[in-house]
Amino acid sequence: MKKALLKKISAVLLAGAMAVSAVGCGNSGGNTSNNNAASTDSGTGAGDSGSAPAVEGKKCTIGVAFYQDTGLAVDSTKAYLESLSDTLNVKFTYTVLTQTDEAANLTKIQELISSNVDGIICTMDLGMTSIIQECEAAGVYLGGYLCDYDTSFNTAYDQVFKSEYFVGTAIDGQSPDDVTIGNSMFDSLIEYNERNADAPITHVSMAIFPTWAFPSQQTGADQFVAAVEAYNATAETPITVDPLDEESDVLAFAPLDTTYFAKHADSQAIISFAAGSAFVYPTMVQAGVDSSLKLFTTGFDGGEEANFGTTGNGTYQQNMVTAPESITYPLVLLLNKINGVSFPDQPAEAERISTAQYVINSDEDMAKFQKSCFYTKNAANAMYTPQDVLNMTAYGNPNATYADLKGILSSMTIDSIK
Amino acid sequence: MAKATQHELVIEVKNMCKNFGPTKALRNVDVSFYRGEIRGLVGENGSGKSTITSIISGMQKATSGEVFYKGAAWNPGSMVEAQKAGISMVLQEANTIPNCTVAENIFAGRFDEFSVFGIVNMKKLNKAAQEILDSFGISHIKAEDSINRYGFEDRKLIEIVRCVSDDTEVFVVDETTTALSMEGRQLLYKLIHKLKDNDKSVIFISHDMDEILEQCTDLTVLRDGEIIGHLDRSEMDKPNSEQVIRYMMVGREIGDAYYREDYDSSHGDKVALELKNVSLGEIKNFSLKLHEGEIIGFGGLSGCGMHEIGRIAFGLEKPESGSVERNGEKIKGCFEAIQSGIGYVSKNRDTEALILEGSIQDNIVLPSESELSHTTFISPKKEKQMSDKEIASFRIKCGDGRQWVNTLSGGNKQKVSFAKWTAKGSDVIIMDCPTRGVDIGVKQFMYGLIADMKKQGKSIILISEEMAELIGMADKIIIMKDFAVTKEFMRSKELSETDMIEYMI
Amino acid sequence: MSEKEKVTPADFLKRHVYDIAAYAGLIVTFILFLIFSGSRLSYNMATVLQAASAYSIIALGAVFVYSMGYMDVSVGQQVGVYAILMIMITNAMGGTAFGVVIGFLVILALALLCGAFNGAVAVWLKLPSIVTSLFLMFFFTGAQLLLMESTGTNSISIQATIKPADRNMYNVMLVLAIIVVAIIVTYFFKFSKLGKYTRGIGANEVTTAQCGVNTTKWKVIAYMAFGACVAVGSFIMLTRTGSAGKGTGSGYAMDIMICLILGGMPLSGGMKSKVSSALVGTFTYVLLTNDLTTMGVDLNLINFVKAVIFIAIIMVTCRKRDTILPR
């Protein structure tokens, strides 16, 4: 029955998973200002004028539909958004989508629209075709966040991405178009081995989410294997990778099963493309292998630092997350639409842009990370001030370009933390 | 009547009235109970004897009037309160708790006396229970056993043991003996006499006249909720006392308009219902032919098997062997039974015969929906007509057909469960204790109805624990004992209850 | 033997407290709805309608089951599986209208089958019907997972157009659907044997049986009627999004129960059961949720408010007066 239960709550856990692979926080190297949002004075001026510098945008409401109702990620994102509220003259309202029930999601969106929102940021790729129809009908703009909209991208590209009401989405680092996670995992592994040349990891196993949910993870895994093979060709201590076991290594949003360890008896480390903190690590603790096995994984739930790198059991050797500031991308695009302006270099069709992951490899990285607002849940540590964000909008700053906006997404790396 | 008593007054009932809806169960009753006596209460069903005792022992509240217990005003909130104060009563219905041990049954209300910090000392409890059982002379019942292992009679005894304790002042026995065999009865008699000798007061309700005359020291007769008279021992010893008492009970000579006048037990030749050597459980090869226009009465103590016969005849119980037939058709279940025009008035009116949480109309039309339904449509108008017709012809006392059955008096409830079958137009009606808990007025009405039915050529099986009723109504009376027929009587003026009783016990 | 006095106005009030409280709830939620929908009122009406459509139809069917004093916990998963099957069959048949029809007939047949199972097996095996529906719940949960795993995605969409392009048309369609089902259910519940017998079974099964009612047969029929409504409801729900997934329909069973309770349906069934409970309850429930969102109540508080309101209502409607505690 236990497993049945886990299955039941898997939907909620998926949310956890996404939270983990979702949000991190840092500061762009360029930007040194870290004064609190509230204190920043925003410009004044007629709402809808699209050109005057530093003008205040039209007063509007934006609904944010999260993928889960709680968690560090959600809180830090909320904190960041709220800090922007005054300056951007935007009121944010929130709701929660399910991972598995289209009809429920549609209702949630409809309720948002009913409560008079002008734009919606949606973090779940479920029932998108009907949702976009609602938005078109109600004249409400829709932006995507954290989700690659792969299903919609493949099955409903015309309805969704070509719709003038869909502004585009910022993905948590793993757009199927350009997968990097496999390589970065490999780099982290090598970096570990260099640090611990005396006891390098020579045998690893992997874990991923099902392809239907995160196709990029399968790609990432292949990428990793390829990288290892390339390395083995030259290396004196080759690394063995257990091939993905269709059943035990693919987590259908239920925690890793303990038989995993029996099946990968010789493995020294688990490379989890799936959200390891939520789905792999606990099982390791239950099975008592958390001190003998290392874990490289996407995601950060809070608490990992206690066993990261050289601290605690040192189970975690790598964590990978995304910054909540990346929500700026859909937000700015929405604001442009609402204020009836657009970038000179705005592409004709909505895009899905992957954000830079940042990768916590070492104690130093972790130390940096703990200064971030993801960890502190404090918008004061946010990468951009409200003014910065306002300057990214086409109406707030005539010189703002789409390219710049895209640029910020790739700038969020661990090293950019002061 | 004049009770120049050396005994001390213990309970005094003054000017008590009790109404169940429209029916008056008690009318300004004044009665007193004394220590050191065994007071018999006799009267027809619904004459109010159980009502008095149930008010005294806290089961229900009087509509008006007052009770004094040991001189102080007395109106207990519950049986528990009464029992704590020393008034305990053994009910007609079984009141034991299944799946528990005998000891648990006996001390169910008193676990705390055997527990320290909430922990029960079962050893002590069982021991105490066994001691009590022994003191009552029923050592064959073992305290540790599960009560499920004991039969109805033993359970009754256990109940008695439960409610009689040292501080019992007044002990009410309400028609308990019908459930008991001779042996059981003797135990009970011993007990009540012991209580009497200890200067306690016993109130003894029974239908068994001989028993009353043997055991009681005093007698109070009720009729229609009024005290008709008191007899003391000397009056009871008079040779003709039995007739006198029965006269007081019924208020007229048995055999006048109250029951059927005619004594012709003729009937049609066509067999309306036939049981062919039916066997079920302890009933072995029972056969019966019921003819059109015939009333066959079944008599015996409850638990003699006559109720089972009724259920078998209606197809509620599947016989292990043999068959029930009507017009050559086998009756496999109550569905077929009803289709073939058989009706059944259950003895458990409130649990089986009626939907209490439903309107009179709902109840009356329920068996007839099939007739009322035309291509799935049932016209509410037709339903109303049907039920209103029955309500009128049965003179059911109610606001209208929408009134809920659980707001009706016993008699009117019974009328409803009759009306179901007259509305349906059933030709064979099996009545199990049709006048149980019904006041005289309704009773008379029922008897009239049954007589009419006979005239209309309908066939009736009348199962009753009241012998007078059988004598008064049936063409043929079958007496049963221990699931077997002990005697058949044909209808005759001479037939008396004493003739029948010997075949029952 | 609960002998009572004759019916007084107080009694009357007591007897109708269900309806009074239920309707009061509906009215209040509706007023709040009017107030807070503001400029988007007409749009929001559609929202409520769409959200309530599937619920109300299934709830209407559930009246038959609940009036017998039974409940069914498998509805949610059934809805999910039916929706998925519909899509699969239709797509397999090239997304033609014909395919839709076939698909619907298939799920209808399935639904009726499950109804029969719920009714009959429970009787044959002497099981409380909650257990058979519990079994169905497990079974359909499994089926839903397997079906979706076979598709290799967590959401599949239907290729046929099952929803009028014009929103108003669609809303009208929904209204009609609800009305039609409501009329049919009312007819069978109030004016035919089915309703009378189910209520009888709920009120006192023994008596009903002794009145010559083949309770087994009518239980099965009642459950099948429910099944039919579930099938229709599933289709209606499918028309909203045209897609279905692992979690489609999850939680429906409980929501339906809550709706019926809010509508004043006694879970013990019996003569007090009413068709109106289904509609009143459903719309109260949907409106309440909608109100709380449009009122901008904090997400984390919404459930709390709902719960408190629910408890308040049952405190009024379900209070029993007896010396022993109700089970």
Add this chain to the structure above:
Amino acid sequence: MKNSGNIIKKIILSAVFPILMFVVMLIITASNDKCYVNGKLIFLSTDLIRQVIVNSCMTVCVALAIWLQLKNGRFDFSGGASMILAAIIAGNVGLMTNSPVMALLAAVAVGIVLSCVTAFIYIVGKLPIIICTIGMTLLYESLTYLVFGGQGIRIFYSQAHTSVFGRIPGVLVPTALAVAAFVIFTYFTAAGRKGKVLSNNQRAGVNIGIDERKNVFVTYIFTGIIIGLAAIVYVSQNEVTPQSGLATSGIMFSYIVPVFMGTFIGLASCDVVGIAIAAVGMEIMNYGLNCLNLGAGGWQQIIMGVFVLGFYTFSAQSDKIQAFVSRLTKKNTTAV
């Protein structure tokens, strides 16, 4: 349960089920090459014992909580919600104090409080138990969003030093306590006896003079204790997120099968043993299914469903049960 020889015989009879289950799963797994990793049959790894024990303990705790109410004639929906809420609070307390023991105490305390609240509403409101507990479930679930910022509790169970009660040997402590609480209440306390009386003939019990309200209250206190213990095990093994929409009743349902089976098996001995043994049997099955990679999929659900139906069918034939007990072995063979 008078002579000890008798009870031993009964327990042996009961033990047939898990043994049978083990044999069956062994055969199935052994005949399936999925279950071999470099020649080793993973079903027989030491992991089997650990998993079975750990999971059984969890199951037993919850099952006892459910059963204690069921056998007293009440079907309590809110058990799951109380457990989740208690788990969340306990987990957070445990994190703050950094002590699993504190967490355990907190869990039990909260469990008792919540149960008492439920009992209070039930008694005061005189509501039908199912409706009442549905309401309480909704309430407690909504509270999971309000306590500790609606964060639920994540990292409690994933930290070795806090989640001792989720692993061997720690897990045995709350389980033992739960069993003790159950046994003491049912077989030794006056309240337990009264509860038995009430559940068998409520009205008679009340007429005889049992204070039902008091009894219900006491029963709920003990249920609360067990729920609290279940909560600590749960939070030591799972991430606990806020729940809504009666999802917690789903969590509870998922443990109810061993209750059904346990009471059936328990006929051969006493219910506690029955539930414990049923739990072990179930977990053996689950582990076997995991080895076959059916552990979390649709099939596992379907198999569960069949079990619910099958076992309840048996136990429902109450009249024939004694016969079953005598032929228990045969029956089980057919059941599996």
